[in-house]
Amino acid sequence: MMSIDFASQKSPLQQLDGRTKLIALMSIFVLALLFSNPLYALGLLVLVLVIWWIGRLPWKLIKNIMQFLLVIALIILVVQVFFYPGKTNLLQISPPIKFIGFSGYITLEGIMFGVAMVLRLVVIMIVAPLMVMTTPLPEFMVALVKLKVPYRFAFIMTTALSLLPSIQNHAAIIQQAQLCRGITDFETKNLLTKLRAMAGLLVPLILGTFRDSQTLDVAMSSRAFGAPVKRTFLLESHLSAVDYIILVITFLLLVAGIYLRIRGYGAL
Amino acid sequence: MSDNEIIRCQGLHFSYPNGMEALKDINLTITQGEYVAFVGQNGSGKTTLVKHFNGLLKPTQGSIHVFGEETRDKKVSALARKVGYVFQNPDDMLFCSSVEEEVAYGPTMLGFAVAEIKEKVESILQELGLQTQRETHPFALSLGDRQRLAVACVLSLDPEVFAFDEPTTGQDYFGGESIMEVIDQLHAKGKTILIITHDMPLVAEHAQRVVVMNQGQIALEGTPKEVFSQTNYLRTLSLRSPQVTRWAQNLGLEGQTVLDIKEMVTWLEEKYLPAPVQGKGGLA
Amino acid sequence: MQSIVEFRAVTFSYPRADKPAIKDISFSLYPGEFSAMIGPTGAGKSTLCYCFNGVVPQLFSGTLNGTVIVSGCDTCQMDIPVLAQHVGLVVQNARTQLFNVTVLQEVGFGCENLGWPRQKIQKRVEEALAFVGLSGYESRQPSALSGGQQQRVAIACVLAMDPEILVLDEPTSELDPIGSEQVMEVIARLNRELGKTIFMVTHDMEFVAKYASRVLVLNECCLMEDGIPQDIFGKEDLLRAARIRPPQVCEVSQQLRRHGYSIPRIPISLEEGVETLRRLHDER
Numbered sequence: 001m002m003s004i005d006f007a008s009q010k011s012p013l014q015q016l017d018g019r020t021k022l023i024a025l026m027s028i029f030v031l032a033l034l035f036s037n038p039l040y041a042l043g044l045l046v047l048v049l050v051i052w053w054i055g056r057l058p059w060k061l062i063k064n065i066m067q068f069l070l071v072i073a074l075i076i077l078v079v080q081v082f083f084y085p086g087k088t089n090l091l092q093i094s095p096p097i098k099f100i101g102f103s104g105y106i107t108l109e110g111i112m113f114g115v116a117m118v119l120r121l122v123v124i125m126i127v128a129p130l131m132v133m134t135t136p137l138p139e140f141m142v143a144l145v146k147l148k149v150p151y152r153f154a155f156i157m158t159t160a161l162s163l164l165p166s167i168q169n170h171a172a173i174i175q176q177a178q179l180c181r182g183i184t185d186f187e188t189k190n191l192l193t194k195l196r197a198m199a200g201l202l203v204p205l206i207l208g209t210f211r212d213s214q215t216l217d218v219a220m221s222s223r224a225f226g227a228p229v230k231r232t233f234l235l236e237s238h239l240s241a242v243d244y245i246i247l248v249i250t251f252l253l254l255v256a257g258i259y260l261r262i263r264g265y266g267a268l
Numbered sequence: 269m270s271d272n273e274i275i276r277c278q279g280l281h282f283s284y285p286n287g288m289e290a291l292k293d294i295n296l297t298i299t300q301g302e303y304v305a306f307v308g309q310n311g312s313g314k315t316t317l318v319k320h321f322n323g324l325l326k327p328t329q330g331s332i333h334v335f336g337e338e339t340r341d342k343k344v345s346a347l348a349r350k351v352g353y354v355f356q357n358p359d360d361m362l363f364c365s366s367v368e369e370e371v372a373y374g375p376t377m378l379g380f381a382v383a384e385i386k387e388k389v390e391s392i393l394q395e396l397g398l399q400t401q402r403e404t405h406p407f408a409l410s411l412g413d414r415q416r417l418a419v420a421c422v423l424s425l426d427p428e429v430f431a432f433d434e435p436t437t438g439q440d441y442f443g444g445e446s447i448m449e450v451i452d453q454l455h456a457k458g459k460t461i462l463i464i465t466h467d468m469p470l471v472a473e474h475a476q477r478v479v480v481m482n483q484g485q486i487a488l489e490g491t492p493k494e495v496f497s498q499t500n501y502l503r504t505l506s507l508r509s510p511q512v513t514r515w516a517q518n519l520g521l522e523g524q525t526v527l528d529i530k531e532m533v534t535w536l537e538e539k540y541l542p543a544p545v546q547g548k549g550g551l552a
Numbered sequence: 553m554q555s556i557v558e559f560r561a562v563t564f565s566y567p568r569a570d571k572p573a574i575k576d577i578s579f580s581l582y583p584g585e586f587s588a589m590i591g592p593t594g595a596g597k598s599t600l601c602y603c604f605n606g607v608v609p610q611l612f613s614g615t616l617n618g619t620v621i622v623s624g625c626d627t628c629q630m631d632i633p634v635l636a637q638h639v640g641l642v643v644q645n646a647r648t649q650l651f652n653v654t655v656l657q658e659v660g661f662g663c664e665n666l667g668w669p670r671q672k673i674q675k676r677v678e679e680a681l682a683f684v685g686l687s688g689y690e691s692r693q694p695s696a697l698s699g700g701q702q703q704r705v706a707i708a709c710v711l712a713m714d715p716e717i718l719v720l721d722e723p724t725s726e727l728d729p730i731g732s733e734q735v736m737e738v739i740a741r742l743n744r745e746l747g748k749t750i751f752m753v754t755h756d757m758e759f760v761a762k763y764a765s766r767v768l769v770l771n772e773c774c775l776m777e778d779g780i781p782q783d784i785f786g787k788e789d790l791l792r793a794a795r796i797r798p799p800q801v802c803e804v805s806q807q808l809r810r811h812g813y814s815i816p817r818i819p820i821s822l823e824e825g826v827e828t829l830r831r832l833h834d835e836r
Contacts, residue, residue, distance in 0.1 A: 059666035137653045159651050166419050166647070166695060170360075176324055177360040179344040180353040182374050186345075203363055207407065215631045218602065219649035221611050222641040223662035223709060232664045234657065234673060310728040312700060371748075411593065424829035438725045440593045440755050466728050469800075506730035511758060511800040511822060518826045519833075523612030532804050537811065541832050 008235050013055040013134040020144025020243040021135055024250045031257045032123045035266040038112050041119035048126050055134050065125050073118045080114030081106055137162050142235045151231055167209055174204050272299040274350075274429060274460060275321055279330035282316060290316045292484045293330070300428070303461045305471040308481035309506055314464050317481065318431050322351040322463070335428075337380065352422035356437065358414040359407070367393070367409070367417055368402040372423040388424060388527075396420045396450060396510075412443050413543055430454055431462040436470055450476060469510045472527040482504065497525040536552040555580035556749055557604065557717060562607055563619035564599060573599040575773040577618070583716070586743045586750045588760040588781075591770035592795040597753045598644075601721045602771065604634045604751070605639040623716060633666065640710025644722040646702035650694035655686070656696050656703055662713045673712075680708040683746075684738050700731025704738055717749045718742060725755055732756070736752070736763065758801045761785070761820035769794055785820050801825035 013021070032044055052062065083100070086107025096104040135143070137158045138165075144154035175186055178200065185197030260266050280294035291313050298304060298338040306314040318334050319325045323344045332339050335350055355361055364370040371392050375385045393399045396416045401409060406417055415435070422430065430453060436444035444467070452474065455461045465471060471478055471492055478495040480488035482505050488495055496502070496509040499517055508514070519540065526532045558580045560819035565572040574596040581587060589597055602608040605625040609616040620627040643649050652658040659680055663673040681687050684704040689697075691696045694705055705725055710718065720739065723767040740763050742748045754760060760767060760781060767784040769777040771794040777784055785791070785798040788806065797803070801819050805828065813832065817827040 084702075093630055094316050102601035115817055138657050162651060173355070174360045176344075177355045179324070180322065180355070181361060181421055182345050182348045182377060184343065184345040184377075185521070200363055204359055208359065215643055215645060215648040216651060216745040217611065217650075218607050218641070218643060219706075221607055221632050222605055222636055222639075224665040224713070225661075225665065227631075227665050229633075232662060232667050232673060234660050234670060235660035304676050309730055438722075440591075440795055443593055468729075506733075508558075512804065515719040515801060515804075515822055515825050515829075518822070519829055529800055529803050529807070532800070533807050533811075536804070536808065536829065539815065540829070542835060544808075544814075 011054060011056040013051070015240070015242065015247065016134075016140050017237050017239050017243045018139040019146055019237070020239065020246050021131060022140075022147065023141050024129050024246060027250045027254045029124060029127055031255065032120045032127075034257055034261045035120070036113060036116050037266050038116035038119060040266045041116045041123065044123050045119050045126075048123050048130070052126065052130060055130065057130070057133055061129060062126065065122070065129070068126060069118075069121065075123070076117050076121070077111075077114040080117060081110045084110035084113045086110045086113075106110070138235050139237065142233050142237050143234065146237065152226070155225075166212075167205070170208055171201055171205050174201050174208075206210065271295055272301075272308075272539045274300050274335055275479075276333045277317075277320070278332075280317075280320065280332055281329035281385070282320065283326060284348070288389065289352050290484055291320075291327075294485065294486060296443060298460065301455075301458055301460055303357065303455050303474065303476040304463070305475035305478050306462065306464045306481060307466065307468075307471060307478060307507060308487075312481040313484040314479075314481045315433060316484075317351075318462055318464055321429070322353050323343070323477050324353070324385070325345040348422075348427065349425050350427050350429035351431065352425060353431045354415075354418050354422055354435070356433040356435075358418035360420060361418045362406040363415065365402050365405055367398055367406060367420075367513060370406055370417060371420045371424050378425070392423050395423075395453075396538075411439070412446050415447050416450060419447075419454075423454075427459075429460040430438070431464070433464050434466070435463065436467045438466065468508060472510045472513065478528070480507070492527055493525045496527065553582050555747050556583045556620075556623055557581035557751070558621040559603070560619045560621070562603060562616070562620055564603065564616045566612065566614045567597075567719075571616075572773055573614075574595050574603075574770075575668060577775050579768060579775060579778055581749055581751060583749055584743070585766055586740075586764050587752070587768060588764035589751065589753045589768045590691055590755070590757070590760060590794070590796055591776075595794075596768045596773045598721050599645075601641065601719050601751075601753060603627065604717070605635045605641050605717045606630065607641070617728070623659040636662065636710075636828055637666070637713055637714070638715050639717045639719055640707075640715040642703070642706050642710060642714065642718070642720045642723060645726060646699055646706050647695070649706050650709075653695055654690065655695060656690040656811065657706060659708045659712050662709055666713065673791050676712040676714070677708075680712040683711060683741070684708045685734070698731060700726045700734045703727065703731065703735045707735070707742075715748075717751065720750070720752045722753050722755065724759070732759075739763070744785055757785070758821075761801075763789050769796070771795075778800075781820050782818065786818050 028044060028048060032041070035041055035044070082102050085106065086109030087106035089105035090108055091106045093106060094104050096102060097109050141154050141158045144157070145151055179186060183197065185193045188194065274464065275298040277294045277296045280291055282291040283289045294317060306318060308314045314327060320327060320339065321334060323339045323342050326340055326520065327437065335349065339347065362370055362375055368389060371389045372385055375388055382390070393402060396419060397412065398420060401413065402505070406414060431518060435447045435451065448470065451461060475492055477488060478492055479486055480495060487505060488501065496513050499509060499514065502509060510527065512526050512532040514531060516532060516535065521535065524535070526535055559577050562577040563572050563575050577600065579599060591597055599608060602612065603620050604622060604627070608614065609628065610632055611640070622635060625635060625638065627635060650658055652661060656677060659677045660673050663676055681689060684707055685816045686701065686704055686708065692716065694702060697705065723728045723739065724735050727735065736759055739750060739752065764781055767781050768775060768780060769784060769790065777787065777790055791798055799820055801822060801824070805815050805825065807817045808819070815828060819828045
């Protein structure tokens with residue numbers, strides 16, 4: 001399973017305010033949704049990878065994400081190749097199947113659209129860890145609150161993220177316990193068996209998580225969570241000159257992107 | 269390996285993937301039918317060591333032989349039939365919808381005949397006092413019963429060795445006694461018992477051999493009497509012998525270590541206290 | 553002296569439960585007292601702890617009869633955030649009550665929620681961490697600490713809000729010996745040096761004998777006994793019914809007394825035990 005490490009690496013991205021990072025990455029997300037031309041999508045991917053490099057984040061995680069997406073990517077490609085109403089026919093592989101809208105040909109546009117979708121998906125899947133790994137959770141929380149996200153919601157999001165490692169730990173222990181019951185499913189190479197074994201982890205995991213979350217509820221309430229006063233935040237965050245510059249660049253990119261899209265560029 | 273040896277560690281080292289050294293140069297032999305307690309602070313390596321006995325962890329250096337074979341290439345699920353491990357939290361081991369199903373799971377998976385499975389499940393349920401709850405959902409049982417169920421599930425695989433991770437921690441006195449009764453019964457049947465624990469009275473009253481771990485190494489080893497006689501050393505390891513042991517030592521007990529209440533009363537009456545004044549017992 | 557906590561005929565039932573979790577509980581705590589609550593698992597001790605700061609009945613739905621008054625506030629009328637400034641509640645498992653990324657964030661969490669000025673929060677956090685012996689741990693990750701350290705952080709979290717009363721539900725039951733001793737030392741100092749009123753649920757009778765000036769016995773949802781440790785540990789039938797084993801010093805002394813030895817006052821701690829027996833020995 002992918003493990004997301006919250007200890008930020010030493011990089012220029014650390015100095016940016018959480019709000020800047022959040023806004024910049026959300027904008028990339030929006031741009032990824034806008035463009036269906038593989039070239040534009042590729043451009044965005046390059047941009048995101050450059051940011052990843054600046055943040056000195058591990059390339060191994062990119063590899064993990066790619067592996068994780070492999071099956072989905074293939075499915076997307078195949079679907080688009082068959083169903084996208086393209087014009088430039090390349091290769092006929094069967095007679096037309098009217099009721100699903102398949103012309104019988106693999107089209108250039110189909111392939112391009114498929115590729116673009118995959119690239120966009122990769123960009124979106126990289127943006128999330130990019131945010132999480134360059135921003136310590138308390139900073140992330142403060143950024144959300146300063147952007148007027150209600151505290152309760154911001155709290156739920158960040159706490160869920162911070163509890164993920166302990167849930168992963170528990171899952172590992174349950175897996176060990178089941179191995180000790182003689183269950184061989186975890187140790188096979190068969191993917192289907194492995195999936196079935198993972199499903200067997202769910203009940204004890206969910207039960208344990210539920211119990212723990214009840215205790216958490218008590219602990220939080222006992223520390224005045226939800227008190228009807230204006231909450232103080234120990235962590236201060238200010239926008240520096242660099243932050244403003246990045247925000248302006250982001251804004252320009254976003255405007256440019258929307259403008260291009262309206263004018264018909266960036267789509268197939 | 270001699271006939272009776274079932275576990276042998278030679279020069280065992282273990283480091284976690286992040287580089288942390290958890291076990292250093294462990295040399296240990298366990299023979300059939302022993303009742304061994306592993307004690308030490310959290311982080312001393314006791315759980316890490318015992319997890320090597322059933323292959324959950326594999327040594328990074330050195331070797332460990334279980335029933336004559338190295339564990340390195342063995343699967344945990346295979347070793348589970350020789351060395352059973354009962355986790356501290358029984359809920360981590362249970363996943364079926366009834367007690368009967370849980371106990372039948374192991375043998376079913378191993379391909380036993382239906383009639384044989386039925387017989388096995390019956391006898392195990394009887395042995396652990398769970399017959400009346402066979403239809404109950406595991407999570408509806410009390411903690412004590414869930415613990416017994418976890419033991420039953422491990423028992424259904426018929427291992428020769430049973431390892432228990434903190435069986436009495438977090439429970440009241442009765443709950444602790446109850447599970448220790450189960451464990452003692454298993455020992456009486458000839459099983460080898462390994463217990464990881466902080467509970468010193470448990471160790472004094474049940475174990476035949478104590479292995480004291482400290483910072484990844486075996487710091488002290490011997491019978492409970494031998495180990496608990498070394499009060500000063502134990503203190504440096506931040507371990508506390510049972511209250512009666514310390515009491516007797518404070519009173520100047522010579523050459524003998526008191527392990528439990530019975531021994532204490534005997535020693536006091538025979539060696540330390542004057543004879544009681546007849547008829548004047550108790551309150552002044 | 554005016555009581556600081558008062559339970560008046562408190563009965564609470566969880567929804568869909570066929571019997572109450574606690575029944576007809578009445579007692580008062582006085583400022584500066586160190587009280588321990590003992591009893592078998594499932595007797596309702598945790599539920600009772602939750603009554604102190606309004607978690608029951610405000611967070612957990614159910615039917616509450618009777619009244620709980622804490623520092624003059626009725627726990628049914630006052631909001632939990634207000635009560636949290638009078639009562640600090642620390643639950644059993646240290647790991648699950650810590651959910652922030654740094655110790656600083658964790659300890660400051662309560663004060664942040666109360667909207668205190670930043671400088672005041674920083675000062676309170678510093679003082680709380682210093683008191684529990686964890687100065688300098690501000691940027692550490694709570695989940696990476698040892699059990700004993702985690703429990704001390706949990707204590708610091710509630711201490712930072714400066715409540716007069718601290719309620720601790722089995723603070724040491726999942727810790728190793730050294731962690732337990734460190735946590736108990738902190739709790740004792742909270743009482744000795746800061747005059748906090750302590751209410752602690754525990755299974756460790758040695759700790760009860762060593763630190764508590766008052767013991768309440770909860771069994772089958774009802775308050776069975778309320779008195780000083782010396783009296784409570786002398787009541788063998790009560791303890792047996794409540795599945796409690798008194799400190800070994802007590803048990804031995806009681807047996808000696810039954811065999812005719814003159815022991816006017818049953819010792820409950822190691823020190824008292826040594827003194828009592830030395831006296832008897834010297835009477836030779």
